[in-house]
Amino acid sequence: MARVNLITLVVGDRGTGKTTYVKGSRDLKINGLLDTYQKAGSRALVVDTFDNPIWRDVPVITPEQIQTFAGLARIFSSDTSSLMKLIEQRLYNSVLIFEDATKFLRRWLDDSTRKFVLDSKQKNLDIYFLFHYLGAVPPDLARISDYIVLFKTNEGFNSYLKNKFPNPAIEAGAKEVNANESRYFNKVIQISG
DSSP: OOOOOOEEEEEOOTTSSHHHHHHEETTTTEEOHHHHHHHTTOOEEEEESSOOGGGTTSOBOOGGGTTTOOSEEEEEOSOHHHHHHHHHHHOOSEEEEETTGGGTOOSSOOHHHHHHHHTHHHHTEEEEEEESSGGGSOHHHHHHOSEEEEOOOSOOOOHHHHHHSOOHHHHHHHHHHHHSSOTTOOEEEESOO
């Protein structure tokens, strides 16, 4: 899979399959996004605030290794500001996965985050932000993201969400996903264009 430096939002309630979509599952024989990137020889970094058991099979790197790690790795810290600044200053040529992005992002993107997101093409980054609900996505990030992968959420598409995601395909996609009988059904939608 050739990297095209896209910003992708992955949104859904707990237990709907977001992490499986990204990571895959050997037990269920499901390939994830990371499998595709790894087959292409891309390196990928999973970012979290703690040593999440779901990702324990992935090697942990130190901040000093962020420029030189190979393959799939993860980094975690409860100091989210320092971690975002580290990514902004030192990470290039990678796939970046923010597990539970709400812990890293507030309503408005801080300077470090804004820089690496807006410079994703120059830094050769594909970035995936995982959220539990559409309301948690910062408005600036919603505007500059390329795609959204919608899983089930327990929220209606109110005027706030319509303003944040003005593309009518997103509201229609959310309704389709929430109406589907499968808890794991999802839909990929281009946000703009």
